[in-house]
Amino acid sequence: MAAGGDPDRIVLGSGGPAAAVALPARDRGGPRALGRMLMRSMLDDxxxxxxxxxMAGLGVFDRTSSETGWSALLGAPRSCGGRLALRRARSRGRPVRSSPPAFIDVGSAETFRDEDVTCASRVWQAGGSAEPHVWPGGFHGFDSPVPEAALSVDARAARIRCCAGCWASEPPPRPGRAIGEERRWFGAA
Incomplete structure (x- = not known):
């Protein structure tokens, strides 16, 4: 990688984009992510x-905000169809068994709660791995305005544990390489 990173040690973050990037990377022979951090993810257009x-009309990001976001991404009215829509609106596509494990975190008092919980269920139904966290009383982005709150501290600690667990694991085999040829993260032979 030009930035000096290891393409075998990628964990995708930032919600919906992390959900959408994993499949095109796989389809194009790119690096396979170790995991996906789907935080307060906007997945269902x-x-x-x-x-x-x-949650309509409540909080910092409500149903109207979500509608505005989807219209900006897919067009208004929804003019985006086919494969492009499946890539951008991940709730439309079928979960793929070969998708990287998903850490899913969302507040219980936010617009995306049900679509994120449904995402975890669909990953499991496809035989994949998901670790959902629904933070009681958490609103959209709850950990940013009050980082010292116990809920915020717990949420960040769970995310860090997830990343540490991904990075401690052996990278998935890349196409054309035998399993024994994988590089070790901490320099072990």
Whole structure:
């Protein structure tokens, strides 16, 4: 990698983009991520889950904000169809068994709660690995404005544990390499 990183040690972050990047990288023969950090992820462009309706007009990111975001990404009215929509709106696509493990975290008092919990269920149904965390009373982005709150501290600690666990594992084999040829993260032979 030009930035000096190790392409075998990637953990994708930042919610919806992390969910969408893993499949094109795999399809194009790119590096396989060790994991995906899906934090307060906007995954369902239909914007019609119980939590989306429950949180309408409340909080820092509500159903209207989600609708605005999806319209900016897919066009208004929803003019994006086919494979492009499946890549951008991950709730439309089928989970793939070969997808990297997903750490999913969301607040219980936020618009994306139900779509993120559904994402974890769909990953499991496909035979994949998901670790969902629904933070009680957490609103969208709760850990940013009050980083010292116990809930914020716990959420950040869980994310760090997840990343540490991914990085401690052996990288997945890359196409064309035997399993024994993988480089070790800490320089061990």
């Amino acid at each position: 239909w914007n019609d889950t119980p939590s989306a309706h429950q």
